[in-house]
Amino acid sequence: MTLKNVIVRYPYCTIGTLIALNCAMVRIFKLNGIIFGLIALAFCCTLQFLVYNEGHRESGKKEPNAFLEGLFYRVMNTVPETVYISLFDGSLKYISGGIEKLAGHKPEDLYKTRNSLLQLIHPDDREKVLELIRKLQNGGDGRIEYRLLKGDGSYTWVSDYLNPIRNEWGNVTHYNGILQNTDEKKIADKDLETLNARVHQLNDIVNHHAVRDSLTNAYNRRYSLVILQNEFNRALDQNKALSCLLMDIDQLEAINSRYGYFMGNRILTEISKCLQKQIRSSDVVSRFGDDEFFIILPEIDDEELKRVTDLLVSAVEKCFVTDDEKNISVHFRITTGSSSLARTTKTITDLIEQASSSLYAAKMAKKTQQKANG
Numbered sequence: 001m002t003l004k005n006v007i008v009r010y011p012y013c014t015i016g017t018l019i020a021l022n023c024a025m026v027r028i029f030k031l032n033g034i035i036f037g038l039i040a041l042a043f044c045c046t047l048q049f050l051v052y053n054e055g056h057r058e059s060g061k062k063e064p065n066a067f068l069e070g071l072f073y074r075v076m077n078t079v080p081e082t083v084y085i086s087l088f089d090g091s092l093k094y095i096s097g098g099i100e101k102l103a104g105h106k107p108e109d110l111y112k113t114r115n116s117l118l119q120l121i122h123p124d125d126r127e128k129v130l131e132l133i134r135k136l137q138n139g140g141d142g143r144i145e146y147r148l149l150k151g152d153g154s155y156t157w158v159s160d161y162l163n164p165i166r167n168e169w170g171n172v173t174h175y176n177g178i179l180q181n182t183d184e185k186k187i188a189d190k191d192l193e194t195l196n197a198r199v200h201q202l203n204d205i206v207n208h209h210a211v212r213d214s215l216t217n218a219y220n221r222r223y224s225l226v227i228l229q230n231e232f233n234r235a236l237d238q239n240k241a242l243s244c245l246l247m248d249i250d251q252l253e254a255i256n257s258r259y260g261y262f263m264g265n266r267i268l269t270e271i272s273k274c275l276q277k278q279i280r281s282s283d284v285v286s287r288f289g290d291d292e293f294f295i296i297l298p299e300i301d302d303e304e305l306k307r308v309t310d311l312l313v314s315a316v317e318k319c320f321v322t323d324d325e326k327n328i329s330v331h332f333r334i335t336t337g338s339s340s341l342a343r344t345t346k347t348i349t350d351l352i353e354q355a356s357s358s359l360y361a362a363k364m365a366k367k368t369q370q371k372a373n374g
Contacts, residue, residue: 080098080180082095082096082102083178084096084176085175085176085177086177088133088136088174089114090117091114092110092111092116093174095107095110095117099179102156103156104150104152105120105150120149121148121149122147128144128146133162133175136162136163136164136175141164141196143162145158156181157181159179160179160180161180161199162175163176163177163199166210213272213286213287215269216287217272219285219286220287221289221294224284224288224294224296227284227296228296228351232347235341240298240299241304241341242296242341243300243302243305243339243341244294244338245294245295245309245338246294246295246337246338246358247271247292247294247312247313247316247334248292248334248335248336248337248363249267249271249332249333250366251332252267252291255332259330263321267332270320270321271293272287275312275315278315283295283296283297295312300340302340305340309338313336317331317332317334319332320332335366336362337361338355338358339351339352339355339358
């Protein structure tokens, strides 16, 4: 597996590694920056582990990469803190090997019983922990200290940093905890604020990559379908207009072959920027395919759609990409297909297929015209 494939397949681990390397170069107050870097790496790798496992169960087509899974577990076991992920019913999805050093319990023993981690909390502290966990379901987060039962029957004070984990639809489905032994090390309030800020920053990065195309920064296809469904429902409920525009870059493969994929990527990025400048705040631009953009236009009817399409096409085709080193400028043309909500439209699939058919017809017409002129 090449480095590129590893980065594409495990983006959150890559983000965590970059943050960890940056933190390792600095000192935060009196603590080594590498400690905070490892916590950031642990958080990102834990999220990647969850996303990878869920995606694997759904597809049933890809075998797990033993090397990367082994690397994940080794990284988790080098982190001094105990990292875990749990469902809200108390089922542990993952807990790192640090729990054995912290409290003398083996991870495999905790997996056997539901609410196993909650049962280890001192009875006098359990209710306040449960109250914080309930707040996580509403998107909150927090830190709490409580007593945790050790394997020898004694209790140790721990500090637990709890954060909700959202899926691609923005719903809270799990929560993540980072346990530290406060008997061994008391963390200053300022250090805690710094750590919380880092966790929030990581959450922002994760949420951003869940809905955005990494190259163009436009919304990705999956998230655009969520938005389209919402706009489709709103249009039906409120008797509003709704239109869509599918935009294809002409001869992008030929441009890639002649100038290289780097130039093709720059064209995609430039088109995305140009579209973002032209659309309204209520419109949505997404990268729908390798060389396609999909624009959702709420409250634009069939008559207004022609004007909007001409405006966007004119603006995009005025853009071009230059390579100063090679002294070249690359201009490009686009073809569009469109659709509007009608009485016969039953689902968003109808809208998309109508736009796709319209795009295909436009491309065929353009080829016919080119042959006639040639």
